[in-house]
Amino acid sequence: MIRTFVLLVLLCLVGVFQVESHEVQSVMLGDSVTLDSGVSEVQQTNNIEWRFDTSRIAYTISGNPKYDDERFKDRLKLERNGLLTINDTRTTDTGVYKFRTIINNKESTKTISVTVYAPVPVPVITSVISQCSSSSESSSSPTCVLQCSVMDVFRVNLSWYKGISVLSSISVSDLSISLSLPLKVEYQDNNSYRCVINNPVSNQTTHVCITDLCRLCTDDVSFSESTEAVIRLVVTALMGLAAVTAFIVLVYDIRLRRVELERHQTHSAGSDTLKQE
Numbered sequence: 001m002i003r004t005f006v007l008l009v010l011l012c013l014v015g016v017f018q019v020e021s022h023e024v025q026s027v028m029l030g031d032s033v034t035l036d037s038g039v040s041e042v043q044q045t046n047n048i049e050w051r052f053d054t055s056r057i058a059y060t061i062s063g064n065p066k067y068d069d070e071r072f073k074d075r076l077k078l079e080r081n082g083l084l085t086i087n088d089t090r091t092t093d094t095g096v097y098k099f100r101t102i103i104n105n106k107e108s109t110k111t112i113s114v115t116v117y118a119p120v121p122v123p124v125i126t127s128v129i130s131q132c133s134s135s136s137e138s139s140s141s142p143t144c145v146l147q148c149s150v151m152d153v154f155r156v157n158l159s160w161y162k163g164i165s166v167l168s169s170i171s172v173s174d175l176s177i178s179l180s181l182p183l184k185v186e187y188q189d190n191n192s193y194r195c196v197i198n199n200p201v202s203n204q205t206t207h208v209c210i211t212d213l214c215r216l217c218t219d220d221v222s223f224s225e226s227t228e229a230v231i232r233l234v235v236t237a238l239m240g241l242a243a244v245t246a247f248i249v250l251v252y253d254i255r256l257r258r259v260e261l262e263r264h265q266t267h268s269a270g271s272d273t274l275k276q277e
């Protein structure tokens with residue numbers, strides 16, 4: 001009894017760890033993809049089937065193709081030799097496809113992992129900190145921190161390049177998220193940096209124009225100067241406030257005068273009438 005149980009467990013383990021030829025295919029969203037069963041000896045009389053995850057999506061009966069799954073409605077084409085074409089791919093088509101046939105009482109299977117990738121967006125580069133060598137750090141050369149960002153990406157690599165070498169890289173696999181990758185550059189470096197986003201089917205590159213992005217570096221911003229800037233801002237605000245107050249007073253004054261003038265005119269008009277009578 002226990003022996004049988006152990007034997008069963010062992011068989012299960014062997015089954016689980018059995019190495020299958022596992023092919024990987026990448027496809028661009030919306031394109032079509034053809035899955036090759038790799039079984040050349042399929043005859044018209046052999047029934048074949050393709051499964052996606054657990055459900056049967058396409059099979060043949062006496063050589064005639066049949067399609068089962070609503071998710072792939074009007075998008076599949078199964079040929080007699082086992083080639084399966086999926087049209088107009090969607091991200092939800094990502095998964096494991098399994099081919100199966102029985103020829104001469106011998107089962108043949110083939111597993112293909114398909115990943116549908118969206119075209120990558122163009123990375124956006126911004127400068128987050130622009131800082132020049134202050135007197136306290138005289139040895140350091142002017143630097144600028146750039147940020148390369150992409151929104152809502154899924155299964156991509158985002159990298160900073162200088163020439164042909166990769167400076168830093170991050171990848172995102174399963175979640176659809178926004179990515180940012182910072183890079184500290186030296187102000188003197190010219191347009192030799194670029195940010196590249198790629199997945200197996202597409203890539204986009206944005207080149208850095210340091211002279212544009214790190215322009216602030218020409219103004220040496222130090223603590224005392226920023227304090228001064230704050231003071232200047234406060235003074236400007238106060239002056240603005242004073243100006244607004246002055247304007248209100250002026251308007252009030254003009255209105256008052258106008259009222260007085262009108263009163264005066266009415267008065268003189270009244271006296272005129274009096275005179276005429």
Ligand SMILES: *[C@@H]1O[C@H](CO)[C@@H](O)[C@H](O)[C@H]1NC(C)=O
Binds near residue numbers: 032074076077087
């Ligand atoms: C798939 O697309 C091709 C080319 O656009 C077309 O010829 C074929 O009929 C389509 N197959 C299906 C099943 O819609």
Ligand SMILES: *[C@@H]1O[C@H](CO)[C@@H](O)[C@H](O)[C@H]1NC(C)=O
Binds near residue numbers: 190
């Ligand atoms: C940057 O460009 C300037 C002139 O455009 C050039 O003199 C300098 O050598 C360049 N520096 C680098 C690091 O390429």
Ligand SMILES: *[C@@H]1O[C@H](CO)[C@@H](O)[C@H](O)[C@H]1NC(C)=O
Binds near residue numbers: 198
């Ligand atoms: C990201 O780069 C790594 C290492 O180069 C690679 O193995 C992986 O497939 C890449 N991922 C994507 C989505 O391109």
Ligand SMILES: *[C@@H]1O[C@H](CO)[C@@H](O)[C@H](O)[C@H]1NC(C)=O
Binds near residue numbers: 198203
């Ligand atoms: C980027 O895509 C182009 C085609 O659009 C391709 O020729 C090139 O090899 C790709 N580069 C990388 C690094 O994937």
